[in-house]
């Protein structure tokens with residue numbers, strides 16, 4: 001399961017970051033999840049609970065912020081946020097683009113905890 005290995009990586013990163021910042025208790029992880037990351041939000045939440053079991057951050061919550069797909073259209077020289085990630089086309093001129101600016105990321109951006 002794809003999400004489980006991602007959950008393990010997030011847990012590992014959170015534990016290392018907590019140690020570096022001398023946090024005793026981690027309450028939550030805030031994660032940015034792009035709609036085009038290929039990760040299913042519910043599956044990641046489920047996997048996260050499994051991945052934290054028996055670790056020092058067991059019981060921590062996973063807070064997921066979904067990031068919409070943002071593209072750059074070279075025809076219009078404009079950035080657009082797409083409401084639907086598929087197809088990846090400029091909403092104004094309808095030309096295809098492979099310049100994805102946001103929406104593919106899986107990023108741990110904040111740890112909520114006590115020092």
Ligand SMILES: [Zn+2]
Pocket residue numbers: 073074075076077090091092093094095
């Ligand atoms: Zn365009």
